[in-house]
Amino acid sequence: MTTSPSSSAQAARQNVARRLRDLRRSAGLTVTELANECGWHHAKTSRIENARTPPSPTDIRLWCRASGAADQAADLIAASQHAESLYREWQQRVRAGLARLQDSCVDLYRSTELLRVYSPVLVPGLLQTEGYAQALLSIDARFREVPDDAVDAAAARVRRSQVIHEPGHRYVFLIEEAVLYYQLGDAEAMAAQLGYLLTAGALPQVSFGIIPTATHERVMWPKETFDVHDDTLVSVELVSAEVNITQPSEIALYVKAFEQLRSMAVYGAEARALIVKAIDALG
The missing domain is CATH 3.30.870 (Endonuclease; Chain A)
Structure with a gap:
């Protein structure tokens, strides 16, 4: 359990990233193969799996479809949006x-x-x-x-x-x-x-x-x-x-x-x- 407030949002992001990575691996796809299926560069897949880039809803739908798990897309989109809502940039608020x-x-x-x-x-x-x-x-x-x-x-x-x-x-x-x-x-x-x-x-x-x-x-x-x-x-x-x-x-x-x-x-x-x-x- 993470107790640092600064890590609460990041932990939520990492949870989404881990679930996406697990879907790719369960489908037997490499990072490059999934990227090809989704139509983007393999570096983007790595950034998403390492929680450095938050995936868009479209990214998640494509990822789930490529992994044979389209039925999980809605839940992952909701989890990703919740993770991003936890962390609101001060510059946007002021x-x-x-x-x-x-x-x-x-x-x-x-x-x-x-x-x-x-x-x-x-x-x-x-x-x-x-x-x-x-x-x-x-x-x-x-x-x-x-x-x-x-x-x-x-x-x-x-x-x-x-x-x-x-x-x-x-x-x-x-x-x-x-x-x-x-x-x-x-x-x-x-x-x-x-x-x-x-x-x-x-x-x-x-x-x-x-x-x-x-x-x-x-x-x-x-x-x-x-x-x-x-x-x-x-x-x-x-x-x-x-x-x-x-x-x-x-x-x-x-x-x-x-x-x-x-x-x-x-x-x-x-x-x-x-x-x-x-x-x-x-x-």
Whole structure:
């Protein structure tokens, strides 16, 4: 079982590739013979079998027909399309602007009764202040070489965060203590963000925990940033893409990791003391 979020999509792709390879071998065809049957270069067959090139629906139909397994084409096409849907390129999502990207998440938050968020590097989006969000989104726009609409995007992110006050939802946020010291924006923006965190955990529907850097004998090492929406979806942010995990066994692993991380966190007065310490360090 693969537990890396970046490998979830690749594992699905490799599963399709392996099934296609098995069909070719069962039919007694060489790579070149199958390529000739399908009307393409043998290198394409190798790329598909090694999961370097995703096959199109037409590719799969031709492959299955050549292998005497036309009845398996529909299932393999569905599996291939599912594998590709797991991995959505960030560049495609931000073409309409970062502000639109913020608005696109609202419905998902509203449909989630219990949202669990773990972040080792940033203040979670639903807890970000406008100044902090603007600094972060401006950096993101420059990195991705897309139009910098960070001012509008930050305002949209704050509007989106109002969902946290709507009834019928519970939120559990976990961060590593280091998040408090990664400065985004100027000292004033960072102080405002830290100040907001002092009150965030007081909301009745919110649990806000901080895992101290000085934790002895960690039961779980820092993980990638991930959100667990109820027990139906895990969303993981990578540099190049967002990976959405819907496989129950994989979701269960993330829930298990979250609970182990949560067991190391401090809350309430202890968490506020860590935040005050970080504010003092701003000088």
